[in-house]
Amino acid sequence: MNTNRIEKRIELKAPISRVWRAITNHIEFGQWFQVKLEGPFVPGGVARGQLTYPGYEHYKWEAVIQKMEPETYFSFTWHPYAIDSTADYSKEPPTLVEFRLEGIEGGTLLVLTESGFERIPAGRRPEAFRMNDRGWTEQMKNVERHVTGSQ
Amino acid sequence: MSSATSQGASSGRPALQRAHADVFAALGDETRLQLVGRLCEGEPLSISDLSRGSRLTRQAVTKHLRVLEKVRLVRGTRRGRKMLFRLAPRPIEDARKYLGHVSLVWDRTLARLKTLVESAERDNPQNPK
Numbered sequence: 001m002n003t004n005r006i007e008k009r010i011e012l013k014a015p016i017s018r019v020w021r022a023i024t025n026h027i028e029f030g031q032w033f034q035v036k037l038e039g040p041f042v043p044g045g046v047a048r049g050q051l052t053y054p055g056y057e058h059y060k061w062e063a064v065i066q067k068m069e070p071e072t073y074f075s076f077t078w079h080p081y082a083i084d085s086t087a088d089y090s091k092e093p094p095t096l097v098e099f100r101l102e103g104i105e106g107g108t109l110l111v112l113t114e115s116g117f118e119r120i121p122a123g124r125r126p127e128a129f130r131m132n133d134r135g136w137t138e139q140m141k142n143v144e145r146h147v148t149g150s151q
Numbered sequence: 152m153s154s155a156t157s158q159g160a161s162s163g164r165p166a167l168q169r170a171h172a173d174v175f176a177a178l179g180d181e182t183r184l185q186l187v188g189r190l191c192e193g194e195p196l197s198i199s200d201l202s203r204g205s206r207l208t209r210q211a212v213t214k215h216l217r218v219l220e221k222v223r224l225v226r227g228t229r230r231g232r233k234m235l236f237r238l239a240p241r242p243i244e245d246a247r248k249y250l251g252h253v254s255l256v257w258d259r260t261l262a263r264l265k266t267l268v269e270s271a272e273r274d275n276p277q278n279p280k
Contacts, residue, residue, distance in 0.1 A: 004175055004178070004179055006250065006253055006254050006257060008254070008257050008258070008261060010261050010264075010265060012264070012265055012268050012269060013268075013269050014268035014269055018268050019264075019268050022264060022267055022268045023264070028267065031263075031267055032260065032263035032264040032266075032267050033260060033263075034260075034263075108268075110261070110264075112257060112261065114253070114257070117172075117175045117250070
């Protein structure tokens, strides 16, 4: 049992160069990650943007780009839960997200890991969660209204 | 200010992550994971039971149990003169569910990546296969 780490393996029917571009070009990254980024990824640099996920457009997104080894390895660290804009998360340990690419027959194997959940400090009950929770409750109500035809 | 979240992730990942952070921290230790493993067998165990057959001293076991108790992974109940410890399954279950959720968010996110790279491939015949 590993409670501190996520690993995903996915086979993509596209050449490694194509996959590399999709994960490291900030505009393409934004398309599937659903975030509008301000500028290109630079190792050691901070990538900032705004979520584009419907209902969450007011949330900011931020990550620190760690390594970019062309067509092989890409990593960033972030505070995936840090959406309270008044809080300072900079001193807290982030999780590490890593993408590893490997050429396989007919395409590319992508191995994604997210690790470091055990270092996340305890006991922070975020305002942001309540906002999220309300957001979803509201959306569920919209769906319900829609399908039941009430109001 | 430094804020970050992924999309779909916004649906509850922040909450869950914070709520279970202490559980992850407690389990992020080889020795405690071992103790949890022993307690997983089901029988309530005393400190002597837990130190027997391991390299841990009673003091070490006590110290680690205290950490596990604090995050409510383990519950101690007095039986006669000794304390017996058992797993409190809820936090473990919660932590497992949480990672399940994070995992699901990644599945969805990577599915969008797959759609993007594979459709671009079809749309652009100049790209080598």
